[in-house]
Amino acid sequence: MAVELSLRDFYGKTLVELGKKNPNVVVLDCDLSGSTRTSLFAKEFPARFFNMGVAEQDMIGTAAGLAAGGKIPFASTFAIFATGRGWEQIRQSVCYPQANVKIVASHGGVTVGPDGPSHQAGEDVAIMRAIPGMTVIVPADAYDTAAAVRAAEEFTGPVYIRLTRDKFPVIYEESRKFEIGRATTMKNGSDVTFITCGLMTHAALIAAEKLTQLGKSAAVLDMGTIKPLDEPAVLKAALETGAIVTAEEHNIIGGLGGAVAEAVSGNVPVPVVRVGLPDQYFSSGTPEELLEAAGLTPEHLVEAAMRAINLKRGGKA
């Protein structure tokens, strides 16, 4: 059993580290600072922390104003509220003028669990990806999160980072460096490539092991940045393995799978089997139950890989 660490714990800790290093780092939250772990920063730097109450639109606008004054605002709340309640503010006040605002949202995906569909964000990556000038990052574990948050602070311009409520199995070293826009090869393979983000990178590594037992060689490419997509890495995978399976804890529409299919279709048209949340609302439940119900399991990834391999040989889906 792999060690599991909380992405949001590492977000909070990294904010404190950045706050010590750079006095321009400021943090905003919408009454969820305990959950998002921005409370760690608030405790250390109370004058540079702004709780905006339950008012996401105002939080985004205030962050844009702080950025206009040369600050580096990190604005946090749950993924569904950050991206849904504040979408047009993110488009108009942040991305259009390229304000240097970082939106780091926790509680993405169905692993939010028992709070139910009102709090489960399955659309956030799609709606952030649709905004010109937005960088979209979905870290795969806690160390990846810390590295991505550091990279976002160094980067000039709007960034959206999607975190989760649940702990994730650790797949990276503590020394992990995050390069925005660059995929990471987790495993080489020749028959099919898993292109994944978030929790599904770990699931794909397990699936790849299972495929070995079935005599198939699967590569795993962790696509931590959904936008800008590492197109060269995607096309290289398409050329080298001839079949792709994407996997994400996000609606099957418009997320990583959509981005990869868009890149592949016009360049190296190979089969792309997309695994993601079905286009529906789920229910309350444990994260494990919900992942199982959504088909986001290593077993399902093995099936998807076999289907992709079969498709490239001209077989039927």
Next chain:
Amino acid sequence: MKKTKNIAELQEIARRMRIDVLKMIHLAGSGHPGGSLSAADIIVSLFFSIMNHSPEYKKLDARDKFVLSKGHAAPILYAVLAECGYFPREDLWTLRKLDSHLSGHPYAPSTPGVEVTTGSLGQGLSQANGIALSDRLDKHDTNVYCLMGDGEMQEGQVWEAAMSAAHYKLGSLIAFLDGNELQIDGWVKDIMNVEPLDKKWESFGWHVQRINGHDFTAIMGAVEEAKKVKDKPSMIICNTVKGKGVSFMERLAKWHGTAPNSDELRRALAELGAE
């Protein structure tokens, strides 16, 4: 920037700015004359009499800043910025044209002197709050001014921002409300009543004044009053006339977003005494 308190001088600048606004919108073939004309005297007061600003200043310098939350009044802001020397006056005639730095609504990255990007109503005050918080962190003894419209009061985000400005005791923030009583579809009171605005802003914890928004003495006096209030943001509600200065445009919703044709422009400029 050289400042003046001379009323006749300010009136003369405002007259010329109104002429530029009408020419710009006519040449663009689209735009919003009504709300530019109603806000003209407020914006002229700010840039020529009240604010500590200069095209020479750097972005992060300690200086007063202005946010045009009712972004559709961009033409009057552009005319004033050109007059202040932020960019050449000839640029005004490129408003709303492809490749012009003067977009239909204010866009900070392209236009010198524009602090933040607006145009979608209700978003300016939050940004002004953010600027005021940033200035406070930098220990700048400066003011942030924000101009909103009365139709804009229908946006929920305005009231989120009203709450947070009071909560964070943003005494350096001075907001103006261009109360011209009209919005695109008609009278504000008929579309979605926003009054009583003074009571609303007071109850949100603001220092509130109500003045005639075409009276330069009243505008300058209200800002002096507002500056004395250090623990609350200030709202200066201005009674204004939409289309002010052009008789056939005054108090008509039609002129919210219609460009004058050649004949209308000629008549309007004649009324304003254009050479």
